[in-house]
Amino acid sequence: MTTTPAIEITGLTKSYGDHVVLAGVDLTVPVGAVVALLGSNGAGKTTVVRILATLLRADGGTAAVHGHDVASRPQEVRESISLTGQFAAVDEVLTGRENLVLVATLRHLPDPRGIAEDLLARFALTEAAGRRVATYSGGMRRRLDIAMSLIGDPPVLFLDEPTTGLDPQSRIEVWRTVRELADGGTTVLLTTQYLDEAEQLADRIAILHGGRIIADGTLDELERLLPPATVEYVEKRPTLEEIFLAIVGDRPDRPDRPDRPSQTDRPDRAGGAR
Amino acid sequence: MTTELLRDTVVLSQRCLRHVLRSPDTIITTAVTPIAMLLLFVYVFGGAIEVGGGDYVDYLLPGILLITVASGVSYTAFRLFTDVSGGLFERFQSMPIARSAVLWGHVLTSLVANLVSVALVVLVAVAMGFRSGAGVLAWLAVLGLVVLFTLALTWLAVIPGLTARSVDGVSGFSYPLIFLPFISSAFVPTEGMPAPVEWFAEHQPVTSIVDTIRNLFAAQPVGATGWVALAWCVGLLVVAHTLAMATYRRRTT
Ligand SMILES: Nc1ncnc2c1ncn2[C@@H]1O[C@H](COP(=O)(O)OP(=O)(O)OP(=O)(O)O)[C@@H](O)[C@H]1O
Ligand SMILES: [Mg+2]
Numbered sequence: 001m002t003t004t005p006a007i008e009i010t011g012l013t014k015s016y017g018d019h020v021v022l023a024g025v026d027l028t029v030p031v032g033a034v035v036a037l038l039g040s041n042g043a044g045k046t047t048v049v050r051i052l053a054t055l056l057r058a059d060g061g062t063a064a065v066h067g068h069d070v071a072s073r074p075q076e077v078r079e080s081i082s083l084t085g086q087f088a089a090v091d092e093v094l095t096g097r098e099n100l101v102l103v104a105t106l107r108h109l110p111d112p113r114g115i116a117e118d119l120l121a122r123f124a125l126t127e128a129a130g131r132r133v134a135t136y137s138g139g140m141r142r143r144l145d146i147a148m149s150l151i152g153d154p155p156v157l158f159l160d161e162p163t164t165g166l167d168p169q170s171r172i173e174v175w176r177t178v179r180e181l182a183d184g185g186t187t188v189l190l191t192t193q194y195l196d197e198a199e200q201l202a203d204r205i206a207i208l209h210g211g212r213i214i215a216d217g218t219l220d221e222l223e224r225l226l227p228p229a230t231v232e233y234v235e236k237r238p239t240l241e242e243i244f245l246a247i248v249g250d251r252p253d254r255p256d257r258p259d260r261p262s263q264t265d266r267p268d269r270a271g272g273a274r
Numbered sequence: 275m276t277t278e279l280l281r282d283t284v285v286l287s288q289r290c291l292r293h294v295l296r297s298p299d300t301i302i303t304t305a306v307t308p309i310a311m312l313l314l315f316v317y318v319f320g321g322a323i324e325v326g327g328g329d330y331v332d333y334l335l336p337g338i339l340l341i342t343v344a345s346g347v348s349y350t351a352f353r354l355f356t357d358v359s360g361g362l363f364e365r366f367q368s369m370p371i372a373r374s375a376v377l378w379g380h381v382l383t384s385l386v387a388n389l390v391s392v393a394l395v396v397l398v399a400v401a402m403g404f405r406s407g408a409g410v411l412a413w414l415a416v417l418g419l420v421v422l423f424t425l426a427l428t429w430l431a432v433i434p435g436l437t438a439r440s441v442d443g444v445s446g447f448s449y450p451l452i453f454l455p456f457i458s459s460a461f462v463p464t465e466g467m468p469a470p471v472e473w474f475a476e477h478q479p480v481t482s483i484v485d486t487i488r489n490l491f492a493a494q495p496v497g498a499t500g501w502v503a504l505a506w507c508v509g510l511l512v513v514a515h516t517l518a519m520a521t522y523r524r525r526t527t
Contacts, residue, residue, distance in 0.1 A: 053368040055526070078370040089361030093293045105285050106371050132296075148365070 004067040006031045006156050006187035007052065011061035013211075014047055021047050023211030024061065029204075031155075034178065034188040036202035038195065038244060043208045045191035046086055049160045052189070053083040065156055082154035086161050086191075088145040092134040096125050096144050099133060100151065107152040119147040124173070139170035146174060150181070157181060159190040163197060175200055195240040205240070209248050222247075279372035286366075286379025293353060294387045304346040304391040308338045309398050315461060316402060323462055328492075331404045335396070336487035337460020340480060341452055342395050343388050343424045347431040348448035350384035354435030355444045358525075367526055377432060377522060384428040385421065392420060407493040415500075416490050419483060422507035427451060429514035433521050460484045479506035 007029035014022040021044040029035045039045045050056040052063055054074040062069060068076040091099050097116050104112035120126045123143040128136060133144065146162060159178070163171040178188055178201050192198055198205050199219060206216040215222055222243050294300060312334060315323075320330040357363040357376070366376045396404075408416070431447070438444040457471060458464070458480035464472045475481055486503040489496045496503075 050364075053364075055364050055368055075370065078368060081368065083365065083368040085361050085364060087361050089365040091289070091362055092360070093296050094289070098292075102285070102289055103369075106282060106366070106369060108281075 004031075005029055006033070007035075007063075007065055007189060009048070009052075009061070009063045012048070012051065012058050012063055013060040014044070014051065014056070014058050020211055022058070022061075025208070025211070025213055027206055027213050027216065029187060029189055031187055032182070032185050033203045034182045034190070034201055035204045035206060036198035037189060037191045037206050037208055038193075038198055039191070039208035040193070040248075044211060045208055046160055048208070049083070049085075049158045049189070049191060052077075053081060053158055054078055055083075080154060081156045081158060082149040082152070083158045084146050084149040084160060084162055086164070088138075088141040090133050090136075090141055090144050090148065093132060095130050095132055096120065096136070096140075097129040099144060099148060103148045103151045109152060115151060119150065123147045123177075139166050142166055143170065143173065146177065150177075153186075155185075156187045156189070159188060161191055161193065163192070163194065171197075195244055199240045207244065207247060215247050279375055279378070282371045282375035283378040283382065286375050287382045290353065290379045290383035291386060294349075294383060300349045301387055301391050301394070304342060304349065304388070305394040305398075307345055308342040308391075308395050311341065312338050312395065312399060312402065325463060329403055329405075331399055331402050332406075332491065333488065334461065335399045335404055336484045336491065337455045337458065337480070338395060338399070339392050339420060339487070340423060340460065340483060341455050342391050343420065343427055344448060344451035344454070346388040346391050347384060347424070347427045347451075348445050349387065350380055350428055351431040351435040351438070351444045351447065352441070353383075354380050354432060355438050355441065358436060373526065374519075374522070377518070380432070380435070381425070381428050384431070385424055388424045388428075389420070406491040408491050409493065412490040412493060415496075416487050419487060419503060419507060422504075422511055423483060426507060426510035426514050429511065429518040432514075432518040436518075436521050436525050454478060455480045455484070458484060479503075479510060482506055 005028045007027065009025055009027040012022050012025040013020075025044075025048060027035075027037075027048075037045050037048065047056065051058045052065060052070060054070050054077050057071065062071075064070065065077045066080045068080070070077050091102065094102065097113075097120060100116035100119055101112045104115045109115060116129075117126075120129045123146070125140060125144060125147070128140060133141060136144065142162070142165070146159070149157065149159075162178070163174050166174065175197070178190070182188060182201075182203075188201075190197075190201065202219075204216065204218055205222060206213050207222075208214075215225055219240060222240070225243065225247055312331070315334055316331045320334075323330060325333040354363075354377075357366075357380075363376060367373055406413075430451075434444050434447040455461070458475050458478060460480060464475040464481065467475055482499050482503040483506060486496045486500045489499070
């Protein structure tokens with residue numbers, strides 16, 4: 001048993017120009033926990049994940065993964081994490097198998113092919129293993145993407161909206177994988193817009209809003225945040241959605257989520273200021 | 275650290291080379307335009323161009339080789355851009371690898387792919403009557419210059435590859451590079467140009483590189499021009515590499 005949390009974030013800030021995205025985020029994720037980071041579009045979920053994954057430098061505050069500061073010890077952090085970004089990051093020109101072998105080779109693991117075959121079977125990709133990823137469906141890509149992230153059994157996993165764009169079956173598939181990983185002791189920080197996903201998977205839920213974590217706890221704990229008056233009138237257990245909306249409050253301006261931004265629209269990929 | 279960089283570079287170069295092998299059209303396309311220019315200038319304009327003795331194809335080939343490289347590196351920019359926009363770049367950057375290996379994989383692949391294209395163009399030129407009296411050392415010197423020139427342009431191509439917002443932005447950068455040889459001694463001697471143009475032609479890198487390669491092919495002494503050419507290549511390489519690495523550091527943490 002270790003006392004160092006898997007992830008420890010204190011006072012994290014990040015702005016793009018005048019646009020304050022993170023205004024002092026505090027979050028602690030214990031080892032082995034599954035924590036869901038909830039937030040509307042543009043709340044800064046991806047920004048938090050990218051800072052933790054050593055891809056983006058914070059303006060202020062600290063973040064540590066397994067006790068390693070992300071800013072000063074990035075290489076140690078990379079040793080203990082794996083990132084599944086918001087958009088599937090797979091090599092379209094290679095086959096599914098080659099993608100997995102590539103990651104296993106880069107991680108200097110013995111028997112990359114064996115690892116690839118195992119994961120292909122586990123993610124129902126064996127049949128398509130020899131095909132170029134360009135021919136894969138969105139769900140297959142995402143499964144391959146997640147499979148690539150599991151190579152090397154990193155103790156801390158970041159999943160940025162892992163089931164966005166997946167059909168219900170693939171989503172259940174991903175959920176099952178996350179639960180298996182959690183059972184195996186992997187710490188998972190996942191971001192999601194789907195409240196049911198957070199309810200299904202997470203031990204703890206953190207709500208990111210206005211640049212801060214405005215609520216953080218188990219579903220039961222969050223329930224208590226509801227105004228008592230509301231609780232009296234609900235017969236069944238309130239859904240997380242109700243809790244979320246009640247806490248966040250200002251909902252009418254909630255923007256519609258675009259289906260899938262085009263490549264050039266991806267702010268976190270194209271670089272530079274918008 | 276260094277052995278890790280080497281090991282990861284090898285792995286990522288293999289990956290990139292696989293991309294090239296799976297779309298061999300990129301090598302062909304790279305070679306086709308210069309070959310078309312070679313044919314056009316030798317068989318259509320060549321009769322009207324006075325280069326002072328010798329076959330025009332012998333005169334033209336060095337410049338065409340530089341054009342080949344200038345158009346070839348746009349594929350490097352494109353492949354890197356695809357990695358960046360598709361998220362693979364960030365995946366690699368978040369992994370415990372020697373991070374710059376991601377760039378080196380692209381750079382080495384660019385070198386290999388461009389040398390293959392250059393070899394194709396040389397073969398076509400030979401079929402068209404290009405002959406060289408150059409010995410092994412002279413050929414090696416030509417190879418060395420072409421390698422340096424390719425590396426310089428490749429590192430330059432890394433910049434749009436990392437920063438472009440769209441595919442058009444990526445390919446756009448190579449147009450001026452392809453155009454540069456036209457205002458040099460690559461196609462016609464600079465003496466016939468209007469004074470300001472001649473001054474520019476004489477003082478831009480392509481002319482000295484082209485003249486040096488031409489003299490090496492003709493088994494003539496290269497003289498001081500050879501050193502100028504080498505200085506241009508090394509200087510461009512250093513500047514391009516410095517700028518590319520600065521861009522890379524700004525792009526990553
Ligand atoms: N490179 C950038 N330049 C300027 N603004 C940016 C950049 N990257 C992100 N932003 C802005 O930061 C804010 C937070 O973005 P982020 O991607 O972290 O949100 P998110 O919670 O992941 O949203 P989503 O649910 O849409 O994925 C957004 O308003 C976004 O426009
Ligand atoms: Mg996001």
